[in-house]
Amino acid sequence: MIEALKLCKSFRDKKRGEVHAVQDVSFNCQPGKIYGLLGANGAGKTTTLRLLATILQPTSGTARVAGFDIVQQPQQVRSSVGFLSTATALYGRLTAQEMVEYFGRLNGLDEVTLKARIDGLFSRMDMDEFRTRQCDKLSTGMKQKVSIARTLVNDPPVMIFDEPTVGLDVMTARTIVRFIRECRDAGKTVIFSTHVMSEVEKLCDRVGIIHDGRLLTEGTLDELRQRHGLTDLEDIFVRVVSDGRERRPLGDNQ
Amino acid sequence: MDLRKVAVVYRKELIDLLRDRKTVLSLVLFPLVFFPLMTVGFGTVERKMRDRVRGQESLVMILGEEHAPSLAQAIRETEKIRVVPAADDYVDQLNFKKLHAAVQIPQGFAQAPPPGGDPPHVKILFYSTQIRSETAATRLEETIRQHHNQLVEQRTSSYGLTPEMLNPVTPQRQNVADPQRVGGMKLGMLLPYFITFLCVVGAMGPAIDLTAGEKERGTLETILASGIGRGELVMGKFLTVLTGSLTTTLFSIGSFALTVLLAEDYMKDMTRGQAYTVSVSSVFWVLVLIVPLAVLFSAVMMTVTLFAKSFKEGQTQGSMVMFAAIVPAMVGMLPGIDLNPTLAILPVLNVSLVLKEILTGVMPWGMMGLTFASSCAYAALALKIATQTFQKESVLFRV
């Protein structure tokens, strides 16, 4: 499971000065549930997820992922997390199999387990046909599958997805969505970020709306509807965000 | 540090790199071809041209022939000299290469000079830096000198002197340095520079690919989220870059050694006629000394290219490192700079100087030790900085 405890991340940017990307963010995700982080571009979604994955270090605050502290035990956190972000970034010159093997080994899998996992994954996802083809030469859909396989190879209990369907065609996006559901059904803790309302409505058990680095509101869809008196998620989103903006005094960096 | 994970990274990066055509070309082909091409290739062309010039006739004009008929005759009889009719525009002809040289004989040639005056002066006019003109002038000089000496002999014997009396003592240079050293010294002016250059270049390609290239492809984030520590990641990448650098250097040293062994004639051209061989032990020690240098370059290159946001930027920055690294190597090429304890601790320069010595067959053990130790110190420092830089989020995620 995931417990974010007052996560803060600031950094110094040459052009914009001091930027508070994530401010005092706290929330919980339970295993077997999907948590959606909803926000506009630049709201702080990616940074939050990167903090949870220990790619970035928090300025203050901490989080517990799969029972490990992200500041004190980053290595263990990483071994328990599967991270998939927008770019289906693959090593072009490696074959599909080598790609997945690499990440398996990095995550400490022994050769026997690795082989078994790969065989299982590849056959289940219909990937055997392009197993030995270099990633450069794969179609977008195939690349997506390789990315998924790579994420699953060490069977992590926590899955973090950063805007996973951006730029994908309908069919490929559905594959991802189906995959996210399968993770939840397998009992994993799933969190994903997006700015697509329909995805949230389809998938999420809990939603957190993030804006300007702050978590403005969170809860199940029903809770949010009751709290803000609106049915449509998009309307809720707009209301929450503009309320949040009003509450802030003038002069803050917008 | 989990060495197994380092090995995993290393193996993958190596395979990835080897599948890139350009890398293979620059790591293997270039150093292999470079040295032989420079010596044999260039040497052949130069040789052919020089031989051709030597076989050609020189077009010479004699001005004032009437003042010294016997000298003129001697000139006419000289092999490979063809005398063309005298004309006023000889300077122009020289400038336009229609004439290679001209001899100017002054009017009072046959008479004795007034007492206290200067003897008549014969001028050999030529066009310096033009090879055919210089050849012509040399040929003329030979002939004139012979004629001059004959006249001197006649005069001295008419005064009851012998030429020996007028040549009481002559200084004569005799080289006592063994050819190995002489040849090595000449090579030592170029080779350390090339080896250093290739060492840096060998590190540059892989370094850019593994840092800036990783960022550009978007895979950096993913790998940072996987179950590997940053220190291990840096190590794995660093070892790959090091392999690249060492491979290039190895191949270039190998090609050098092969050229020395197989193309003796051309090597003689490079070392100006001195027989030169390279011993296995010198090659061995050269390699030993290069290793810390390769480590230094690899670490520095990686650190610098890590700052780049894209492949293109990485190239630019990598080239700058290359230039910076070459300068001390070039300084080491200069004659007159000799290895001493102070210089032996300056990075890159020290290796250049020590290599110069080793190539001449000398093994300055003390200096070698000092150089090796200081090189290792610099290398370790660079590696530490590289590791630390890799931990910095501001560098990894430059927006």
Add this chain to the structure above:
Amino acid sequence: MNLRNIGVVYRKELRDMLRDRRTIINAILIPLLAFPVLLVGFVGVAIFVASRATEKDLKVMILNEAEAPEVAQRIRRELSFVMVQPSEDYVDAINNKRLHLAVEFPAQMEEKIRTAPAEPHTVKLYHFEGQIRSTAAARRVERIVNAYRDEVIAARLESRGLDRGALEPFTFEKENAASADRVTGSILGFLLPYFVILLSLTGAMYPALDLTAGEKERGTMETILASPVHRGDLVAGKFLLTLTFSLVTTSLSIVSLAATVLGGAGLIGQVSKGFVFAVSGTAISAVLFLLLPVTVLFSAGLMAIAVYARNYRDAQNYLAPLMFVVILPAMASMVPGMELNARLALVPILNISLAAREILTGQYQWGLIALIFGSTAAYAAGALVVVARQFNREEVIFRV
């Protein structure tokens, strides 16, 4: 061919390029500054080191002083020498650079010179060939011995009531008839064409790559191909920009290089007198004139190759071997004895290298130069046609 559209394309690409400040700095300023600094610095240091190395502390050993005390005395007086006690291991010492010169006089030299005038003597100077200190020491001792010899000769002649002039039938000397700027020209003509060609290649590389492969990489290729600009005009506009950019950078580099060389030559001139280095302005401007065909050729050629590439990196892969292909004919200016003729005037790059060399030495073979311009224009035109055609081929434009 719509000139207005070409102008539009040209202006946009120009503005785009000028705003790429980082690249401007790296591609233009750095080479401009690096060259002079490196070269002048290096030459300066080289001269300084060389001259200082031979100024003092030359270790000289006289093996048998007793045989020629007068000459030995003169050698001792030489300021730059440090005299070393005679010992057996001088060969070893010379090899290990502990000793720079060992002098050996023939037995009873000075004695015999006085008493047996018909006997010639040879003074042996043992040295390390090629080592500058050793050579310098040898040179100085040679001078001393020769001066001594002249004195002896003069004395011998005087004793017979003769002077040197009586024996010397004539003197002779080589004299350089080439004017200073022609000599300079031929030195420059050796190296400059090679550098000019190389600079031109690197100057054309950045814009050629950026406007073709770079465009693909940025994803803007599709957009512009969808606009109503005729593809030929598009190519023409890009080509003109590549040409302009390349000409500017190359000219600047050459000017800075020329300034450096003159500066460096001035330095050399101060150290070794008699070294004159004069450059004719016309020669330099003539070389710049020749720059035009080279740049045209490279701009078009590089574009033709880069247009096949998928992205910047791919383009670099293609271009790296190209450098080799260009370097070899460019080195033609360095080959002594190779002369420009009608046949060679048709070989690209080689022809320009040779022509530049000749112009720098004051030779203007207008017919051949015209031939060079003509053939280069033909090759460039050919390359541009290839580029235009490639812009029309989908597989090339949309290489994924």
